[in-house]
Amino acid sequence: MTLWMSCTRRLPAIALVACMTLVTAAHADDANPLTRMSLEYLMNIEVTTVSKQPERVQNAAAAVYVLTREEIRRSGASTIPDALRLVPGVNVAQINANSWAVSIRGFNSRFANKLLVMIDGRSIYSPLFSGVFWDRHSVPIEEIDRIEVVRGPGGTLWGANAVNGVINIITRHSSETQGQQAEFSVGTEKAGGLSLRQGASIGDEATYRLSAQFDGYNETKLPDGSGANDQWENGQANLRVDWTPTVDDEILIESGYSRVMAGDRHTQPSLSFPYSTLRNGDIDRYGAFVMGRWNHQVNEASDVSLQGFVDHRYMDIDTPIAEEYRTTADLQAQHGIKLGAKTNLTWGAGYRAIFSDIQTGDFSLDAAPESENIFVYNVFAQASRRFFDDQVELTLGSKLEHHSVSGTEIQPSARALWNVTSRHAVWTAVSTAARTPSTVENTGTVRNIVVPPGTLTNPSPLPLVPSIEGDKSLDAERVTAYEAGYHGQISETVSLDVAGFINSYTDLLLDSDVGVSSINTNYGTPFIELPISINNKAEATTYGFEFSGLWQARDNWRLRAGYAWLHEDIKAPAGAEGNAPEHQLTLQSFYDIDENWRFDTVFRFVDNLENAGADAYLNMDARLSWSPNDSIEVALTGRNLLDSGYLEYGNERADTPLPTASEVDRSVLLTMTMKF
Structure with a gap:
């Protein structure tokens, strides 16, 4: 870590030398000014996450939002979570x-367990706590083609854990990233970054992209002004090869390695005085994966695809002391066929094996057994048919999935879309989805609180420790969702997207049963253990709507607006509600000053999180960029300009070891990108 911080202090000089060397660079591979991204282009973007087949956003019977690479880059976001702030309902x-x-x-937390996240269709969902370690998956912004966000259940096609939504981060075809690129950044929050990319052809039928990225982030502050010991650095290398051996075949091969080293600070329970301490530690995570996909066009009416990946992850944390080794092997097959002129059928099957080994070193977190193998099998089918001169499309489907621990789940859905005109469409859907319990919920014991004696x-004369205990007999959580929405282009310059929903949840793992206390002597110091068993007794209903609008005010000025309203009614112990805001508002402006200068801003309002201990806030990001030619861009980004030193998510959950929350600061980042 010391070596990296030393390097980032020299980064401005490195960038200056590189700029002097490359200033005569030649061509650009992806110039995409605002004036070339028409409203019609954005309305006709194809998505694949909704139906596993390419379709226009206008024809998708779902609340789908596409975040383009240009919008992400011009927002100034340097991480995937920051980019996702732009999506209504996220x-x-x-x-x-x-x-x-x-x-x-809704249901937000450090490990939000009702959201499936993928990169190029490869799940990055972690079964340990049921969530995503976002710092492990820092995809370079320039390599992202788009981010498809489907709000609402996606279990029929994507399986368990696609309960409230699916996020698919789709990277660019390697043929679009030919040549070399270097990007340097230095700032206050992000101490420094270096990204290098090389792309070239392999004969006449294949192209490749090899990239490496190194980022370092500074420590933030706790509300009392002390350091949060949360500085971190990320290094990764990725390879993508796209091969077209015949006109009917496409082969994709991806592989990558990443490593994250970070500081950590937890409230650590103890069996001796003072029974709770704020403790600094370190986190070391690394992972590697290889993925392959083969798409074959059998004929005009039939296509098949086969995708598989192997992913290995390791995590070592000091607070609580724990190590996890996990290897995932996944294979999915799919067949799409046209049955006549009006009917399409997509069906397939899949298999996933997860081999995990968890080793713990203190009483605050246990896993028994330490080693476990999990197997998941699935089959799915979805058929759509058009009626009434192709204006109405009805889609029915279901997935049957068997999990070796939680059992078998059936996840059906029905969707209908009416293209009122070529520019206006309304849709409705009824669907179900399931969320399988995490490893900790199945086999773990979490002890985060010690009640002092006397x-x-x-x-009593002994410490009292509530122990939240997992149970392998837990059922999967389930949701039945009712949705309706509208996609439309109001005029040549205005488009709207509106979606409303009612979600009914059953078998939620938010309640518990208190058992009979006993004396535990397994950790040197005897203590009274009070077992608290997770159960499936909680229920909930949520409802709300999301709105997004796009206005091409002028040829050189575009405005995007997004608003989401959410109401949660959770029938569970106090503290289950209030982790997600009731109101969210986003306004994004893209302005081309001239051919070389661009000025972009993002305003955000986020309502208070009552249970998560965060007040409502209004903030603004701004980015000014200069491109003297198609091969160089210099950008200055300011984040959180209206406020500094506020909490976005405050307290800790009792059933999951979480880091201590720190304040979000005002920051500045200078970035230089060069293509040659």
């Missing part, structure tokens, strides 16, 4: 420098 709250809470339609709560 709640992003930064916990500290290296941790985020990200969810869709107190009113615990008059």
